[in-house]
Amino acid sequence: MAILKLYSSSVTACTRRTATVLHELKIPFELIEVDVLSGAHKTPEFLKFQPFGQVPYIDDDGFILYESRAICRYVAAKHPRSGLIPTDPKANALFEQATSIELTNFEPSAGKAGLPFYLKKLGWRDDLTDVPANLEILDKKLDAYEAILSKQRYLAGDTLTLADLFHLPYAGFVSLGSDIMTRPNRPNVARWYNELVSRPAWLAYQDGVKTTTEY
Numbered sequence: 356m357a358i359l360k361l362y363s364s365s366v367t368a369c370t371r372r373t374a375t376v377l378h379e380l381k382i383p384f385e386l387i388e389v390d391v392l393s394g395a396h397k398t399p400e401f402l403k404f405q406p407f408g409q410v411p412y413i414d415d416d417g418f419i420l421y422e423s424r425a426i427c428r429y430v431a432a433k434h435p436r437s438g439l440i441p442t443d444p445k446a447n448a449l450f451e452q453a454t455s456i457e458l459t460n461f462e463p464s465a466g467k468a469g470l471p472f473y474l475k476k477l478g479w480r481d482d483l484t485d486v487p488a489n490l491e492i493l494d495k496k497l498d499a500y501e502a503i504l505s506k507q508r509y510l511a512g513d514t515l516t517l518a519d520l521f522h523l524p525y526a527g528f529v530s531l532g533s534d535i536m537t538r539p540n541r542p543n544v545a546r547w548y549n550e551l552v553s554r555p556a557w558l559a560y561q562d563g564v565k566t567t568t569e570y
């Protein structure tokens with residue numbers, strides 16, 4: 356069987372999300388670098404596989420899939436023993452609740468607050484105008500996270516799921532310029548975040564995607 360190919364730009368948040376889950380599941384993959392700075396993701400050839408002109412997409416032995424969270428769900432579903440997607444109906448419902456929290460309550464403000472820090476670090480853009488207002492929104496959202504995480508270890512219960520890992524890229528970007536993920540007034544958010552960023556699958560990533568062909 357051919358090795359899974361990840362077509363993406365190694366610097367992007369969505370690639371980080373996907374690659375972290377692939378590392379977590381120890382799935383060998385090859386990153387095919389797409390040069391987003393030169394617009395390679397907007398070419399007709401690329402649009403055949405990702406019609407929105409965004410990264411990433413995967414080619415898994417001829418099966419094409421885009422949307423980073425869908426890719427993560429697909430690879431986790433192929434490895435059900437990982438537990439990253441609970442199968443018990445109630446546990447699965449709590450997992451869906453948690454993934455929805457990430458998408459609707461976390462990413463909008465964490466993305467807008469975190470991306471400017473990251474682009475500044477890369478030297479691509481130096482405009483932090485939107486950061487304070489979005490940190491303020493995120494601060495309130497994280498109070499709700501604290502309430503949840505004071506009762507359970509992870510966002511969907513006491514076991515790690517994709518819902519937790521989905522937070523990593525933007526939580527990491529936000530932390531480049533703010534201590535919002537680790538403030539003492541939210542000890543359980545800090546515990547959760549510190550545990551996530553200590554995971555080998557995330558650490559494997561810190562200097563860009565480590566393309567892996569074997570584990």
Ligand SMILES: N[C@@H](CCC(=O)N[C@@H](CS)C(=O)NCC(=O)O)C(=O)O
Nearest residue numbers: 367368369408409410411422423424
């Ligand atoms: N919901 C999509 C978002 C894809 C997306 O926005 N990708 C960004 C990188 S994280 C991108 O390609 N940006 C360049 C562009 O939109 O032109 C996913 O999770 O894959």
